[in-house]
Amino acid sequence: MADPRLHVHADGAVSVVGRPDAVAQCLEHLRRTSAHFRALIPDEATDPLKVLAALPVTTKADFRGPLRVEAFEALDTHMFVSDRSSGSTSRPVLSLCRTGDDLAEQHATEAAFARVGLGPDDHFVCMDLGAAEIYDFYFRAARALGTPRCSFLHVTAEYARSVSPLLHLRPTVLLTVPTLLVRAWPHLVAQWPDAATCPVRSLIFMGEPMHPSFRKMVEETWGCRIFSFYGTTETGGLGTECGQADGVHFDPDHVLVTIADADHLDAHTVEGEGLFTTLRTHSQGVVKYRVGDRVRVSTAPCACGDPQPRLWHLERVHDAFVIAGEKFRYQAFREALQAVVPELHLFTVVVEESTDGPPTDRLTVVLPRTAEPHGDAIRDALTESIFELDALFRYGVLGLTLQFEDPSYFTGRKVPRVVDRRRYGADS
Ligand SMILES: [Zn+2]
Known part of the structure; x- marks a missing residue:
């Protein structure tokens, strides 16, 4: 029997629905307050889930354009907070929030942190590259849970030096981004090699998925619990x-x-690209x-x-790309590479058109310099252990280059996994 909480739309998309009137109230609010949405939402009361299905997706361009202008106008003389962050892309996003919405957000974050067990006995440390101001928000949520000590550690590309204060801060709860933890790991584990020496009992990660093998290693080495925190600017x-x-x-x-484009895994579970509608945030x-x-x-x-x-x-x-009709996932590259170099967690796959005749496309895998001694084995692994890739190399459709870079190459907060520079690629 179909799960009533999974609503299947006519186009095959699936929404996870809660209270029946929550969507209707949100749409009504948008129709009343936003010219952008008023032009898209019909007047007559129709089934809100049908209205939702018919609405176009809100794009980053909408968010940065008409919706921001409307948000500025609606702020009028009210107090507001602004949040500027990567928005998971190379171009920063500015988000505006009236205090009422900000408090609603804070309550949601408090509930999330309470689930992790954050409380009065903790020292909560957030470790990140830049964007210090967003942590003021997290600190407010932590303080509301009675956590007296909250610290921000600003990491820079010089990991050994910039991560070292963490050893003195001795957090019990650490919040960070997986890419940063991967890079900080060798420096931290040298001082905290086991559960007896490591003070961290809960690790919260956000911003991107953490690879299961890295997660397991951290969990086992430090004896801490690891929690994923999901959210976007x-x-x-x-x-x-x-x-x-x-x-x-x-x-x-x-x-x-x-x-x-939901794939149904079972009666309760679907998978696909996530689209998000903020039912309670009105700014x-x-x-x-x-x-x-x-x-x-x-x-x-x-x-x-x-x-x-x-x-x-x-x-x-975008952690996947298509060549000659075959879809490739970053995950497949990671498995092939880790079979050769198990400690390899950061690398970038670049797909581009060849500039000088066949092969048509070129695949460049950018790896840390430390992997260079394994170059031949890596090349073999990439050309032979990813089935469909093997055929593309064999038929000369694709050329392979390994590029070894110093740590300074991997300086971003999140290292890009797949860069598609082809004319019609995602990053062209
Ligand atoms: Zn649960």
Whole structure:
């Protein structure tokens, strides 16, 4: 029997619905307050889920353009907070939020941090590259839970030096981005080699998925619990994992999650590109916002007993590319490379057109200099162990280059996984 909480739209998209009137109220609010949405939402009361399905996705261009102008106008003389961050892209996003919405966001984040067990006995440390001001928001949520000590550690490209204060801060709860932790790891584990020496009992990561093998290694080495926190600048925080570490619990009345081109895994679970509608944020609301993440959602019961549905962040939508009709996932490259160099966690796959005759396309894998001694084995692994890739190399459709770079190449907050520079590629 179909799960009533998974609403299948006529176009095959699936929404995880909560209270029946939450969507109707959100659409009515948008129609009343936004000229942008008023032009798209019909006057007559029709089935809100049908209206939602017919609405176009809110794009980054909408968010940065007409919706921001409307948000500025609506602020009038009211107090507001602004949040400027990467928005998961190379171009920063500015998000405007009236205090009421900001407090609603803070409550959602408090609930997420409470799930992790953050409390009065903790020292909460956030470690990131830039964007210090967004942590003021996280600190407010932590303080509301009674956490007295909150610190921000600004990491720079000189990891050994910039990460070292963490050893003295001795956080019990650490929040960071997986890419940064991968780079900080060798410096931290040298001082904290086991659970007896490491003070961190809970690690919260956000911004991108953490690879299961790295996650397992950190968990086992430090003996800490690891929680995924999912949220974006444009849609706010969605939630964190529970103690089962099996999906982020979220409130479907706070953010409506719609899966485009949904693949049904079972009666309760679908997978596809995640589109997000902020039901309770009215300052700069979005409808079916395309954040660029491939996610899985499920209404199946969780072993923790919490009935809220769960979300798994699988990969960035652009962490895959197509050559000659074959789809390749970054994940497949990672498995092939880690079979040769197990500690390899950061690398970039670049796809571009050849400039001088055949082969048509060129695949460049950018790797850290430390992997250079394994160059031949890496080349063999890439040409032979990814089945469809093997054929492309063999038939001369594709050329392969290995590029070894110093640590300074991998300086960004999130190292790009796939860069598609072809004329019709995602990054051209
Ligand atoms: Zn749970």
